[in-house]
Amino acid sequence: QVQLQESGQGLVKPWQTLSLTCTVSGASMSAGLYYWGWIRQPPGKDLEWMGVVSYSGSTYYSPSLKSRMSIFRDLPKNQFTLQLLSVAPEHTAVSYCAETKRFILGATEETVYDYWGPRTQLTASS
Numbered sequence: 001q002v003q004l005q006e007s008g009q010g011l012v013k014p015w016q017t018l019s020l021t022c023t024v025s026g027a028s029m030s031a032g033l034y035y036w037g038w039i040r041q042p043p044g045k046d047l048e049w050m051g052v053v054s055y056s057g058s059t060y061y062s063p064s065l066k067s068r069m070s071i072f073r074d075l076p077k078n079q080f081t082l083q084l085l086s087v088a089p090e091h092t093a094v095s096y097c098a099e100t101k102r103f104i105l106g107a108t109e110e111t112v113y114d115y116w117g118p119r120t121q122l123t124a125s126s
Contacts, residue, residue: 001023001026002026002089002099003024003026003115004022004098004117006020006022006095006118007021008021008081008120008121010123011013011125013122014088015086016087017083018082018084018087018122020082020095020118020120020122021080022080023077023079024036024080026043029054029073029075029079030055031041032055032102033056033101034099034100035055035103036052036080037050037051037100038082039095039097040095040122042091048108049106050065050082050109051066051082054103056126058067060103069082070085080097081094082097092122094120094121095122096120097111098117099114099115101114
């Protein structure tokens with residue numbers, strides 16, 4: 001069974017760079033047809049799809065975040081990392097890393113994803 005565990009900065013100052021890492025166990029990130037993604041939920045709002053990295057290393061980002069966002073893989077560690085530049089206070093949200101074998105661009109429905117990491121609070125505040 002696949003397990004996902006997030007780690008990294010939960011609190012950053014405005015306009016700093018945010019980095020979150022998701023460590024995968026129970027599967028190899030480069031095997032099969034896995035897609036590994038990030039989803040967030042701002043306070044009082046719906047889930048928002050951020051982006052994914054595929055088993056082959058291809059990346060897909062939300063158009064609204066593309067200019068500030070990157071997803072990197074570390075295959076020896078079986079990890080993928082979200083990097084978000086210039087985080088503003090309004091970007092405070094709960095984030096999740098997730099896995100799917102049914103990649104749908106922009107999807108946030110729980111049924112699309114096979115596994116989710118635990119919720120992680122992200123706060124941009126001075």
